[in-house]
Amino acid sequence: MNEGFRQTGEGRTEEEGRPPKLLDQLRTALRVRRYSLRTEDAYVDWVKRFILFSGTRHPSALGAVDVGAFLNHLAVDRRVSGSTQNQAKSALLFLYRELLGVELPWLSEVVQAKRPPRLPVVLTPGEVRILLDQLEGTMGLVVQVLYGTGMRLMEGLRLRVKDVEFERREITIRDGKGGKDRVTMLPDRLVAPLRAHLERVRVLHERDLAEGFGEVFLPDALADKFKAAPRSWGWQWVFPSNLRSVDPRSGLTRRHHLQPESVQKAVRLAARAGELVKPVTPHVLRHSFATHLLAGGHDIRTVQELLGHKDVATTMIYTHVLNRGGRGVASPLDGL
Known part of the structure; x- marks a missing residue:
């Protein structure tokens, strides 16, 4: 996962004879x-x-x-x-x-700072609907994909066209956290809008090619092994940026995927517009995805696989939703 673009970058070369800093x-x-x-x-x-x-x-x-x-x-x-x-x-x-x-x-041997256990922020289905109602266009689609598949933000932004399988209703997530690949579902509700979105992206890609651009970053020197791959349709980003930018590592002008900060800002503004009192970030949608699946009766091993957790203990944090407050114990106040 070593791709990345920035509009500006500090110089990488030194004058002749001078050792690098x-x-x-x-x-x-x-x-x-x-x-x-x-x-x-x-x-x-x-x-x-x-x-x-x-x-x-x-x-x-x-x-x-x-x-x-x-x-x-x-x-x-x-x-x-x-x-x-x-x-x-x-x-x-x-x-x-x-x-x-x-x-x-x-x-x-320096003491590792302890991270106190925290229950994740989870939106109710009604709150998710409110959030989605405040978003439209590409940002709205990105947020629906995150909630509908349980992907992390960067996993969603790094999606390639070839990894979206409409017939089998699957999305393959490549090189996720820990360098692992996994498969998650493609919700039926996203098939039509995602197809329409990719049609627009393809027009953008063809315009880039006509203007002498159209190459995309490929990992692990694949661009050297498969010369035509960087310009091929299948390797393009599902959510490309509106602007081309310079890769600070190679110096090539390419079209990167959307910046995570743009999605984070859109979600924050949508939550504010919807008057949601909970702190909402793109990752909260992943928490909500897992919690809503468990509440719907799906087994925890399936949820673990969809989330890409190495250990089921990590997924167990979402089981708190199955307990009605206080682990299902009735308050004595209710018995009065």
Whole structure:
């Protein structure tokens, strides 16, 4: 999952005879190991913050005290979440182990921030209808796909035309979380609007080809192995961007898929317009998908497979919906 486009990007080349800077080396090391562009940006940002926090000293001159002070600063002063603190720790682990070649046992022993268990935010079917009523066009279709299939946001945005199977009513999700593929359903209600959407996308693709563009990012050097694949219809994004942009890694001008921030903003505005009081994000639709399937009588193993969870214990968090408040125990107040 290492595709990615940005409108702008910092330079990647150095002048003749000058060694690459630390952050450029870090980017190269991440790309060689096939980290995603989002992870690359996040790790580079954390290393920048660490260096600035430490008085702009080179990380090779820093030690356990400095790293511990930085992580403590994030937890105590910045009060970041456990997941954010752990991401910063992972970035520094990568920096020292993979780039600087320094094995620092003390860093791996730094206490992992605990993420307290939280019940997921789940919309009722009525609230989902209200949300969908506030959306239209491509954004409305994206949100329906997310709720109707249980996909994560990036899984939905990375869909390729070839992975939508209308006859079997299936969608194949490639290289999902953990690098795994899986199959989920294609709701009957989405067949007609999705077909119409793809017809419009095909017109857009043909126009790109006529203008000398039309290539799409392919993973794992497939573009070198299959020369015609980047311009073929089957490999195009189901939800392409309205604008072409420059790939910061290759420098090629291509049409990327929709940006996740655009979908997140559309969902947030739709929730506000629908006067929903719950915090609503695209991922809440995935929680709602799983919860509504379980409430409808589907077994948890089926839901686990559709969600792509490695362990059924992860899926078990959605079973709270099967318990009427207080695990089904009647309140003494109701007995008065």
